[in-house]
Amino acid sequence: MATFGNLTDRLADTFKNLRGKGKLSEADVDRTVREIRRALLDADVALEVVKDFTGRVRERALGHEVSGALNPAQQVVQIVNDELVTILGGEARRIEFAKNPPTVIMLAGLQGAGKTTLAGKLSKWLAADGHTPLLVAADLQRPNAVTQLQVVAGQAGVAVFAPEPGNGKGDPVKVAKQALKFAKDKQHDVVIIDTAGRLGVDAELMKQAANIRKAVDPDEVLFVIDAMIGQDAVTTARAFQDGVDFTGVVLSKLDGDARGGAALSVASITGRPIMFASTGEGLDDFEPFHPDRMASRILDL
Amino acid sequence: FARNTIDADTWSGLEDAMISADFGPDITDSVIEELRASVAKYKTDDPADLKRMLRETLEERLARLDPTLTLSARPAVVLVVGVNGVGKTTTIGKFAKFLVGHGRTVVVGAADTFRAAAVEQLATWAERGGAEIVRPQQQGQDPASVAFQTVEWAQRESIDIAIIDTAGRLQTKSGLMDELGKIRRVIEKQTEIAEVLLVLDATTGQNGVAQAEAFIQHAGVTGLVITKLDGSARAGFVLAVQERTGIPIKLVGQGEGINDLTGFTPHVFVQGLVG
Ligand SMILES: Nc1nc2c(ncn2[C@@H]2O[C@H](COP(=O)(O)OP(=O)(O)OP(=O)(O)O)[C@@H](O)[C@H]2O)c(=O)[nH]1
Ligand SMILES: Nc1nc2c(ncn2[C@@H]2O[C@H](COP(=O)(O)OP(=O)(O)OP(=O)(O)O)[C@@H](O)[C@H]2O)c(=O)[nH]1
Ligand SMILES: [K+]
Ligand SMILES: [Mg+2]
Numbered sequence: 001m002a003t004f005g006n007l008t009d010r011l012a013d014t015f016k017n018l019r020g021k022g023k024l025s026e027a028d029v030d031r032t033v034r035e036i037r038r039a040l041l042d043a044d045v046a047l048e049v050v051k052d053f054t055g056r057v058r059e060r061a062l063g064h065e066v067s068g069a070l071n072p073a074q075q076v077v078q079i080v081n082d083e084l085v086t087i088l089g090g091e092a093r094r095i096e097f098a099k100n101p102p103t104v105i106m107l108a109g110l111q112g113a114g115k116t117t118l119a120g121k122l123s124k125w126l127a128a129d130g131h132t133p134l135l136v137a138a139d140l141q142r143p144n145a146v147t148q149l150q151v152v153a154g155q156a157g158v159a160v161f162a163p164e165p166g167n168g169k170g171d172p173v174k175v176a177k178q179a180l181k182f183a184k185d186k187q188h189d190v191v192i193i194d195t196a197g198r199l200g201v202d203a204e205l206m207k208q209a210a211n212i213r214k215a216v217d218p219d220e221v222l223f224v225i226d227a228m229i230g231q232d233a234v235t236t237a238r239a240f241q242d243g244v245d246f247t248g249v250v251l252s253k254l255d256g257d258a259r260g261g262a263a264l265s266v267a268s269i270t271g272r273p274i275m276f277a278s279t280g281e282g283l284d285d286f287e288p289f290h291p292d293r294m295a296s297r298i299l300d301l
Numbered sequence: 302f303a304r305n306t307i308d309a310d311t312w313s314g315l316e317d318a319m320i321s322a323d324f325g326p327d328i329t330d331s332v333i334e335e336l337r338a339s340v341a342k343y344k345t346d347d348p349a350d351l352k353r354m355l356r357e358t359l360e361e362r363l364a365r366l367d368p369t370l371t372l373s374a375r376p377a378v379v380l381v382v383g384v385n386g387v388g389k390t391t392t393i394g395k396f397a398k399f400l401v402g403h404g405r406t407v408v409v410g411a412a413d414t415f416r417a418a419a420v421e422q423l424a425t426w427a428e429r430g431g432a433e434i435v436r437p438q439q440q441g442q443d444p445a446s447v448a449f450q451t452v453e454w455a456q457r458e459s460i461d462i463a464i465i466d467t468a469g470r471l472q473t474k475s476g477l478m479d480e481l482g483k484i485r486r487v488i489e490k491q492t493e494i495a496e497v498l499l500v501l502d503a504t505t506g507q508n509g510v511a512q513a514e515a516f517i518q519h520a521g522v523t524g525l526v527i528t529k530l531d532g533s534a535r536a537g538f539v540l541a542v543q544e545r546t547g548i549p550i551k552l553v554g555q556g557e558g559i560n561d562l563t564g565f566t567p568h569v570f571v572q573g574l575v576g
């Protein structure tokens with residue numbers, strides 16, 4: 001049980017006075033729940049998710065599975081961990097491939113979240129699996145986003161569709177639409193559309209993302225979110241769900257020391273599965289998401 | 302603050318609001334404790350008083366440090382650092398424009414020789430901002446040597462201000478953090494560094510403090526820049542950063558346009574936080 005170190009230590013303190021009593025009083029449980037709340041807030045889990053979550057844990061902690069336990073602290077941590085893994089999704093979902101290729105994957109998210117880098121990672125990973133992905137430069141906003149995608153495509157050894165120069169020139173909806181025809185002609189079986197970063201509060205740009213989606217009817221829309229994000233994860237995730245909707249989540253920059261509470265927030269608020277973890281700047285720093293590892297990380301090892 | 306007397310709900314509402322603005326549990330507790338004492342001292346039960354006290358406390362705490370940029374050296378060298386994707390390159394474009402608008406000559410140095418198209422991106426911003434640019438002479442050139450050449454260019458051409466872009470790096474990567482130290486040392490052999498600006502993204506949560514501490518240690522940060530304040534994130538974590546590190550916020554970014562950069566005003570910032 002050493003894996004749940006920090007929270008276990010905190011809870012052990014809370015439970016210190018309890019030894020020999022055998023049964024948890026409501027006051028004991030409340031003190032415990034406050035510790036859990038604190039640990040989750042330190043990990044940047046969104047407040048409304050924390051409230052919901054601690055409510056459920058409290059209920060279970062008052063039940064018989066804890067009061068009879070030899071070590072109530074560990075038992076409670078176990079419950080917390082189970083609940084976390086449940087919300088984060090039991091098993092990572094794989095990409096849904098279209099019955100009639102090409103499979104279309106659209107990327108969306110805040111500025112600087114890691115979309116363009118992910119396009120490279122995803123395409124390299126798919127190419128290694130025998131696919132023939134095409135990257136589409138539909139971020140025509142950010143300075144030199146098109147060049148960046150071209151460089152990344154070169155590094156990944158995949159094709160890129162970039163008919164417009166960008167830097168404010170060209171219509172991303174049109175580019176996305178043309179890309180599908182291009183992919184069919186050239187027999188690319190997967191199309192990955194890179195889009196501009198946008199804020200949840202930017203209605204106009206959100207509308208543009210929705211229009212790209214409408215134009216290409218993607219099989220997957222992946223919402224890329226930075227593991228370092230704080231309480232704003234909820235507002236932003238809701239805005240993207242309402243604005244474009246997404247089918248899955250990718251958590252980026254997990255190679256740092258952010259506890260990544262956003263993972264829990266986004267999964268819980270949107271009900272969408274976290275599919276991949278991005279763990280570095282290199283194109284191979286990418287893996288399917290592991291809910292159990294993430295749970296331990298949020299609880300702080 | 303909807304009720305007309307201060308009761309338990311007022312306090313828990315305040316706590317929720319502060320947590321949701323990313324102040325973090327520690328600062329939230331300390332501010333609430335302080336406010337409870339004030340409320341008792343002034344014997345008020347008016348939520349409007351409480352809100353005013355909250356605003357004053359935050360403003361006062363944020364205003365303890367001096368946000369003025371020190372750019373009087375010639376050339377004044379500004380090094381821009383931070384984790385990946387926070388807005389360093391964009392901020393440099395805006396800052397260059399701001400300085401050029403005030404009659405200064407500016408050169409930017411593309412010492413991010415790592416990220417795909419980082420040099421081209423900076424070149425676009427330099428052009429928009431009316432600054433010159435020093436580029437690496439070959440792919441993957443040592444960033445410290447690009448920084449050196451930038452400062453050398455500024456000295457030779459009598460350019461007022463040299464701003465050096467660096468690659469984003471997570472504060473936990475020791476090799477990359479050491480590289481920053483090297484860039485610093487190389488420049489310091491030429492001239493004193495006027496400002497080392499750490500860029501922090503407003504959407505960041507409690508990790509912002511860890512970022513600041515590590516960059517201060519490795520890069521000798523002299524000022525903070527908070528970007529993306531045009532979004533829904535309130536960036537309450539910067540209070541913890543300022544108080545733990547003693548480094549002031551000097552600039553604020555609020556958009557992707559070249560004019561979306563301002564100085565830091567505690568009053569305006571707190572207005573965004575508290576309303
Ligand atoms: N350490 C680390 N850096 C990453 C990761 N993913 C992306 N990055 C870096 O984060 C920065 C931003 O990545 P981009 O792929 O350009 O992000 P984006 O979402 O396309 O950004 P915009 O197009 O500006 O909205 C770059 O410096 C990337 O190298 C990751 O998993 N770990
Ligand atoms: N909305 C908004 N977007 C911003 C702001 N500042 C930067 N951005 C966007 O954030 C993204 C990343 O900005 P960059 O300037 O490339 O960030 P960086 O820190 O140089 O990134 P790396 O060099 O990859 O580490 C781009 O899409 C910018 O347009 C801001 O104040 N508001
Ligand atoms: K970010
Ligand atoms: Mg991009």
Ligand SMILES: [Mg+2]
Pocket residue numbers: 389390391413419466467468469
């Ligand atoms: Mg940059």
